[in-house]
Each structure stands twice: as structure tokens, then as C-alpha cells.
Amino acid sequence: DAGVIQSPRHEVTEMGQEVTLRCKPISGHDYLFWYRQTMMRGLELLIYFNNNVPIDDSGMPEDRFSAKMPNASFSTLKIQPSEPRDSAVYFCASSLTAPGLEQYFGPGTRLTVT
């Protein structure tokens, strides 16, 4: 298996633009997690899905952020409009059926908003 796949790996955009980050979890994994990592805040859980259904989005910073999982092999995290403070590395991770098992992280998307 290729592991968790994320695209793009790097994104540079101007403030106010829409940004869409993509993730393909490991096949057979039922849980998908979106994290944001910054020096100031560390690793923050934004939202997670179980069997394509959002379970907990309490970490989503504000209404500018939204996430979807239309099927078991694809998820998106969208920021509209983007702001400079959204600059961070965004990780997607997936895990097997039972909660609390190992989460496999993707390579991350480094987002820079100017």
C-alpha cells in the first residue's frame, strides 16, 4: 500500500483565495483525521470521520474551514477565504476500524497564505 496520500505537498496562495487540500486514506481504514501543525499550537485535531461520516468537528477553527468525505477513499479540507494565520502544515491520517489504534499520517501539505 502507498500509505496515506495528500495533495498538494506545497501550496502558496494569496489572502482571500480558496484553498482545497486533498487526502486519500489507506485502503480499508475506516477513520480519517485532519490535523493542523504550527510552532505555536503544535498538533491540533481539526475534524475526524468514521465510515465517511463526520464525528467530531469541534477543532475546526471557524466557519471558513470545511471538510468532506464523499467516499471511503477521498477527503477534502477547504478554507474559504484563506488568511495568513492559516499558514501551517496540514496532515491527514487514517486508522483501522477500532478506535485508538495506530494512526498513519500522510506527508502533509505545507500551506502558505500571503
Added chain:
Amino acid sequence: GENVEQHPSTLSVQEGDSAVIKCTYSDSASNYFPWYKQELGKRPQLIIDIRSNVGEKKDQRIAVTLNKTAKHFSLHITETQPEDSAVYFCAASKGDKLSFGAGTTVTVRA
């Protein structure tokens, strides 16, 4: 929600010495405690984990101990090597999601 505190934030050790990182958690219902290693510019990767029915677990040069009464757990790295230099994160979970500590930057001096 769960609150995980991690100490120290930075740790410098001489190659061959041991390194110890400590974490405390707030929710006594937490039952899964993984440790992740993140090298510079890379993704976090699980290196060892422990569940609440176990007090200690060892895998070659790394070990984790858990004290449920005190609600703390620790990572021990023995015979440190340059490739152990990285940021280490502890985490705690009682269900689906993980709550991460702030991370410890470990530097192994040659």
C-alpha cells in the same frame, strides 16, 4: 476534554546516554497512550504505544511506562544515537481521537 502535558520541551543528550520524556494526562478514562516521532520536515510516525492494562512495554532501545494512579506515562530511550534526534509527541485517548502533548525536541550530541 483531555489535556496532555509534556516535559521537557527540549532535551539534549550525549550519544550513548539515555533520554526520558514525561507526560501527564487529565482524563482518568483515557486508555491508550501512543508515542510519535517526527523528524524534521517529515510526518509523525508511531514508535511505541501502551494500553491501560499494561504498566510497561519495551521495544529494543525504547520503552514506555504507565502509572494510571498518577496519570502519567514516560518514554525512555537508551543508548541514544544521532538518528534519535527528532521531535517526540505523546498522546492520550479514551475513544476515537488522540490528544497530543506539545512535543519534545531531542538532540543527540555526537
